[in-house]
Every structure is written in structure tokens, then in C-alpha cells.
Amino acid sequence: xxxxxxxxxxxxxxxxxxxxxxxxxxxxxxxxxxxxxxxxxxxxxxxxxxxxxxxxxxxxxxxxxxxxxxxxxxxxxxxxxxxxxxxxxxxxxxxxxxxxxxxxxxxxxxxxxxxxxxxxxxxxxxxxxxxxxxxxxxxxxxxxxxxxxxxxxxxxxxxxxxxxxxxxxxxxxxxxxxxxxxxxxxxxxxxxxxxxxxxxxxxxxxxxxxxxxxxxxxxxxxxxxxxxxxxxxxxxxxxxxxxxxxxxxxxxxxxxxxxxxxxxxxxxxxxxxxxxxxxxxxxxxxxxxxxxxxxxxxxxxxxxxxxxxxxxxxxxxx
Ligand SMILES: NC(=O)c1ccc[n+]([C@@H]2O[C@H](COP(=O)([O-])OP(=O)(O)OC[C@H]3O[C@@H](n4cnc5c(N)ncnc54)[C@H](OP(=O)(O)O)[C@@H]3O)[C@@H](O)[C@H]2O)c1
Numbered sequence: 001x002x003x004x005x006x007x008x009x010x011x012x013x014x015x016x017x018x019x020x021x022x023x024x025x026x027x028x029x030x031x032x033x034x035x036x037x038x039x040x041x042x043x044x045x046x047x048x049x050x051x052x053x054x055x056x057x058x059x060x061x062x063x064x065x066x067x068x069x070x071x072x073x074x075x076x077x078x079x080x081x082x083x084x085x086x087x088x089x090x091x092x093x094x095x096x097x098x099x100x101x102x103x104x105x106x107x108x109x110x111x112x113x114x115x116x117x118x119x120x121x122x123x124x125x126x127x128x129x130x131x132x133x134x135x136x137x138x139x140x141x142x143x144x145x146x147x148x149x150x151x152x153x154x155x156x157x158x159x160x161x162x163x164x165x166x167x168x169x170x171x172x173x174x175x176x177x178x179x180x181x182x183x184x185x186x187x188x189x190x191x192x193x194x195x196x197x198x199x200x201x202x203x204x205x206x207x208x209x210x211x212x213x214x215x216x217x218x219x220x221x222x223x224x225x226x227x228x229x230x231x232x233x234x235x236x237x238x239x240x241x242x243x244x245x246x247x248x249x250x251x252x253x254x255x256x257x258x259x260x261x262x263x264x265x266x267x268x269x270x271x272x273x274x275x276x277x278x279x280x281x282x283x284x285x286x287x288x289x290x291x292x293x294x295x296x297x298x299x300x301x302x303x304x305x306x307x308x309x310x311x312x313x314x315x316x317x318x
Contacts, residue, residue: 010075182249
């Protein structure tokens with residue numbers, strides 16, 4: 001790799017950890033800022049990775065992080081926000097203002113290579129159905145309007161041992177006697193986290209990916225109903241799935257959003273599912289990946305998660 005120093009914003013998350021592990025394996029010096037050091041525990045043993053606790057929404061901090069980097073990867077993203085039109089303040093800050101500020105800081109520092117993480121369907125026809133997608137679309141505009149050598153990657157749902165999507169449905173089925181499911185026919189094309197990470201690595205140095213956006217999707221299309229059944233089967237707790245109308249689904253999402261503790265699902269997540277989350281064509285050859293399907297993943301993500309939960313309960317009892 002000719003890029004020796006890379007800043008990964010959002011690198012402590014589910015996808016970022018896989019990307020950074022691959023960069024570190026190639027000896028790349030990685031800077032990984034976080035709001036809380038505890039979030040970066042998995043990255044700390046990696047010898048070429050510098051974890052920094054800092055506020056990347058502060059321009060001086062961002063400029064200091066970007067200075068002397070060969071490339072920047074921006075993965076920062078959130079799933080929930082306060083309400084607003086066209087999107088709430090949290091989405092505006094993380095998905096739109098931050099990319100604008102990253103672009104400005106890269107331009108000021110002379111860092112020309114930027115890979116920006118968006119989401120499948122955010123470049124779809126208006127009106128986009130959710131605040132999440134609308135804010136992702138405006139973040140893309142900020143990147144595309146720059147003079148940088150940007151690449152935008154837009155994955156469908158990403159699966160892996162720590163994913164939020166399949167694991168959420170497995171968890172719900174563990175505790176509920178049945179699965180009332182709205183938008184059961186919405187289609188998804190899940191992609192494995194390691195395929196996403198490899199696409200980022202391959203893209204970094206490929207000039208043909210400069211100033212282009214790419215969809216990232218797996219080899220198979222599933223309805224939401226099929227994915228829920230699959231996650232239940234893999235967790236050993238498949239429940240009967242009862243399709244419910246949209247109105248009841250909205251109510252269900254509102255209740256889940258209002259529950260105390262971390263938000264499992266929001267009304268905005270429900271709105272995102274008004275559209276299929278499926279790629280418009282085969283994966284672009286220049287991304288250099290041949291994605292695997294959920295059934296073909298050598299490690300079953302739901303089983304791994306369950307094993308970890310069981311282990312931590314075992315420790316807690318000792
Ligand atoms: N996972 C999927 O299925 C999927 C599908 C399509 C697109 N994407 C996109 O891929 C990206 C990564 O997703 P992920 O699943 O890896 O997310 P994740 O596990 O939730 O990680 C999010 C990352 O963003 C950082 N972050 C979150 N809010 C922030 C804020 N307000 N200010 C600064 N940093 C913030 C977090 O850093 P700290 O908490 O350490 O500060 C963390 O490193 C996101 O942009 C997401 O929209 C994901």
C-alpha cells in the first residue's frame with residue numbers, strides 16, 4: 001500500500017473495526033478518534049493504530065487529525081435522531097455537517113483522498129422516505145461537490161458477528177412468543193462486514209474509483225420476513241411471523257422508540273423500509289470483492305453473538 005497514514009472517522013464501530021484491522025495488518029498507521037476511549041477497546045492492541053479521545057465536531061481538532069494524513073475514511077453514522085424536516089439535528093450534525101467539515105479540512109490540509117460511507121438507496125429518487133436517507137443524501141452532495149478524489153460507498157444492510165440488524169431480530173424472538181412484522185415484503189441485499197471492509201481497502205488506491213459512488217450488496221435478495229426467519233432459526237428461537245399492516249407497524253416502531261434504554265428501532269427506521277434496499281445491478285468489478293451470502297458465512301453471526309452472551313453470563317455468575 002502506498003498510503004502510509006490514514007485517518008478513520010467512525011473507526012471504532014462495527015464496520016470500522018474490520019477496516020482498521022485490515023489496514024493495520026498491512027502496516028498502515030491509522031488514527032482512530034473516538035468520543036469515549038472505552039468504545040475503542042478492540043482497536044487498542046493493534047500496534048499501528050493510534051486511538052485518540054477527541055471531539056471531531058471541533059474544527060481545530062479535526063484539522064489536527066487530518067494534517068499529514070495520506071487519506072481519510074469517514075464512517076461516522078447514526079441510526080436515530082430527534083425529529084425535524086428534512087431531518088433532525090442529530091442526523092444533520094453527523095451525516096451532513098460533519099462531511100462538509102471533513103471536506104473543508106481535507107482541502108485546507110491538501111489531503112486529496114477521501115472515502116465516504118453512505119447507504120444504499122440514499123441516491124434514489126426524491127422524495128426519500130426517511131430522515132436517515134435524506135441526511136445521507138445531503139452528506140453525499142457535500143462530498144461530491146468537492147474537488148477531492150472522493151469515493152462514496154453505499155452498502156445495503158451489513159451483517160456479521162456484531163451486526164445490529166440480524167441480531168436485533170434474533171433478540172426480539174428470544175423474548176417474544178411471536179413476531180408481529182410490518183413491511184415484511186421489503187427486500188434487502190445484505191453484505192458481510194468483511195466484504196465491505198475489503199471493498200474499502202481495494203478502493204483506497206484504485207484511481208478508477210475516484211469521484212464515483214458504488215453500491216455494496218451481497219449475492220442474494222431476501223424479504224424482511226425471510227431475514228427475520230433466518231435470524232430466528234440461527235439463534236435457535238424462531239417464532240411464528242405475523243404480518244401486520246403499516247399502521248400497526250408505525251405504532252410498534254413508536255413503542256419500541258419510546259422504551260427506556262438504547263433505542264432498538266425508531267419510526268424513522270420504519271420509514272426507511274418503505275423502499276426496497278436492493279442494488280441496481282451487480283457489484284462493480286473495480287471493488288474487487290465477491291461477496292458471500294448469509295448462509296455461506298463460515299461463522300454464523302447470531303451464533304457467535306449468543307456464545308459471547310453466554311460466556312459473559314458465565315463470568316458474571318462466577
Ligand atoms: N451497519 C450497517 O448495516 C450499515 C448499512 C449501511 C450504511 N452504514 C453506514 O456505515 C457507517 C458505519 O456503520 P456502523 O454499523 O459501523 O456504525 P456503528 O457501529 O454505530 O459505529 C458508528 C461510528 O461512528 C461514530 N459516531 C457515531 N456518532 C457520532 C457522533 N455524533 N460524533 C462522532 N462520531 C460518532 C462512533 O464513534 P464513537 O462512538 O467511538 O465516538 C462509531 O465509531 C455509518 O455511516 C452507517 O450509516 C451501515
